[in-house]
Amino acid sequence: MAVTVFDGTAYVEAGRIFSWDDRMQVLGSAVVAPGGEDLDPLTIYESQRSVRTVVRFLARNMAGIGLHGYARMGDNDRQRVRAPHPLGTFLASPDGPEVTPYDYTYSLVTDLALYERWAVLKVPGANSHQITACRLPPPSWRFLRDAQRRPLGIVVRGPSGTFSDGRTITLDRLTWIDGYPDAKCSPMRALQDLITEEREAAAYREQLWRNGGRIGGWIERPAPTSAAEKWTHQERERFARSWRENYGASGRRAGGTPLLEDGMTYHEATATSPKDAQAVESRKLGLSEVAAVYGVSPVLVGVLDDANYSNAKEFRAALYQDTLGPLLSQIEQAHNVRLVPEFDPSGAEGLYVEY
Numbered sequence: 461m462a463v464t465v466f467d468g469t470a471y472v473e474a475g476r477i478f479s480w481d482d483r484m485q486v487l488g489s490a491v492v493a494p495g496g497e498d499l500d501p502l503t504i505y506e507s508q509r510s511v512r513t514v515v516r517f518l519a520r521n522m523a524g525i526g527l528h529g530y531a532r533m534g535d536n537d538r539q540r541v542r543a544p545h546p547l548g549t550f551l552a553s554p555d556g557p558e559v560t561p562y563d564y565t566y567s568l569v570t571d572l573a574l575y576e577r578w579a580v581l582k583v584p585g586a587n588s589h590q591i592t593a594c595r596l597p598p599p600s601w602r603f604l605r606d607a608q609r610r611p612l613g614i615v616v617r618g619p620s621g622t623f624s625d626g627r628t629i630t631l632d633r634l635t636w637i638d639g640y641p642d643a644k645c646s647p648m649r650a651l652q653d654l655i656t657e658e659r660e661a662a663a664y665r666e667q668l669w670r671n672g673g674r675i676g677g678w679i680e681r682p683a684p685t686s687a688a689e690k691w692t693h694q695e696r697e698r699f700a701r702s703w704r705e706n707y708g709a710s711g712r713r714a715g716g717t718p719l720l721e722d723g724m725t726y727h728e729a730t731a732t733s734p735k736d737a738q739a740v741e742s743r744k745l746g747l748s749e750v751a752a753v754y755g756v757s758p759v760l761v762g763v764l765d766d767a768n769y770s771n772a773k774e775f776r777a778a779l780y781q782d783t784l785g786p787l788l789s790q791i792e793q794a795h796n797v798r799l800v801p802e803f804d805p806s807g808a809e810g811l812y813v814e815y
Contacts, residue, residue, distance in 0.1 A: 501574040501648045502599060508655055510750040511648075513761050515573045518754060522784060523566040525815050527551055527795070532810030546589040547803040547811055554593045555580075564593070568637075568791065571598050573754065575646050576639030579614060581629070582802060589803050593635060603638060604628065611638050635799040637790060647753050658746050677728040679703075679720070689722075755783040788815045 504511055529541035529551050542548040554564040571578040579601065580593035596616070602623065603611045611631060618625030648655070684690040691699075706713045720726060748758040757775040759767045795813045804811040 500599075501646050504648050504651075504655060505570075505574055508658060510658065510747045511651070511655070513747065514750045514754050514756055515570060517756060517761050518573055518783075518787075519566045519569040521779070522569045522787065523562045525565075525784075525788070527561060527565065527791075527813055527815055529800075529811060529813050532812070541811065545803075546585075546587075546591070547800065547813075550591055550593070550803070551813070555595060556592050564595075565791075567595055569787070571595075572637060572639070572787075573647065574598070577603070577637065579634050579636040582633055582635060582799070591799075591802050593799075596634075601626075601629075611636070631798075635795065637794045650753055651750060654746055654749055677726055680725045680727060682723045791815075 505515060506512075529545075529547040530538045531541050533539050541551075543552050551561060553559065554561060568578055575598035577598055579596045579598075581596060583592045583594050585591055596614075601614045601616045604613045604615055606612055613628050613630045614634065614636070615623050615626040615628050617623055618627065681691075703718075705711055707716070707718055708714065718726070747761060748763050751758045751761050751763075757778065759772055759775050760779060792814055800811050800813060801807070803809075
């Protein structure tokens with residue numbers, strides 16, 4: 461049976477999700493990456509250094525905080541829940557033995573940061589309370605909503621790669637987080653103008669260095685006064701080829717001073733230099749604006765113009781209070797409402813999870 465690797469997770473092409481403990485949950489549809497989208501968050505994450513830097517910073521800091529299970533022991537006490545209790549076993553290996561709790565939280569936060577939605581399929585185990593969570597990459601599914609935009613379930617892309625022949629999964633089979641209930645609310649849309657500007661700036665710098673690191677220009681040759689002085693097409697091509705081989709990118713004399721003959725004059729074309737374009741400042745501004753969208757201080761992701769030891773400590777404290785704190789609460793509540801009841805249906809054990 462063929463297995464396709466999509467976004468770091470294994471999937472069976474015959475329409476089944478492959479879980480790490482060799483149990484399979486039939487969805488009736490293959491997972492296919494969407495095509496034709498003008499602003500795919502995953503592509504932006506792969507290609508835009510500012511977005512990747514900030515999202516990885518958030519995901520790594522969140523993944524370093526452990527998600528633990530507890531059982532209430534009266535009003536003022538609690539007991540840590542560990543394996544072999546089913547909840548403790550799940551928290552120790554959420555997606556089977558090969559996926560660590562760090563990996564689980566890292567992919568969760570990355571999905572939320574890029575797509576503002578997250579879902580895992582609850583895969584039943586050998587006994588009634590044993591469960592593993594199989595992550596569903598956000599490009600492979602979308603929420604089904606009612607008239608008030610409340611989620612009713614999700615639909616997974618079908619074999620054609622579209623939702624028209626997809627399979628619906630009800631919410632009770634999922635642990636999920638929904639952002640602002642709009643189909644196109646990814647933070648990437650708020651950054652579209654900035655991302656476009658950075659892409660064009662990077663393309664300009666690449667063209668500049670391909671041209672041997674010099675601004676483009678043109679060579680003027682005096683008009684011939686006789687037929688003998690007039691160049692043929694072959695002579696013009698030979699001169700242009702010689703110029704590129706000597707003074708173009710990787711040329712033998714790249715960066716040197718050319719010697720022009722026959723009264724020729726080199727004219728530098730009017731262009732914006734990297735200094736005039738404030739290339740370094742633009743990169744810093746781009747990183748700062750991406751960080752602002754995600755509520756992260758630019759100092760924490762490498763913009764150190766105004767940093768010192770004192771304010772760096774304050775920025776670090778603010779990170780856990782103002783940025784990670786609400787995110788921790790969102791993830792805790794999603795698991796306590798949509799996952800923990802699977803391990804304690806009656807609520808008699810008083811189970812809950814907390815960072």
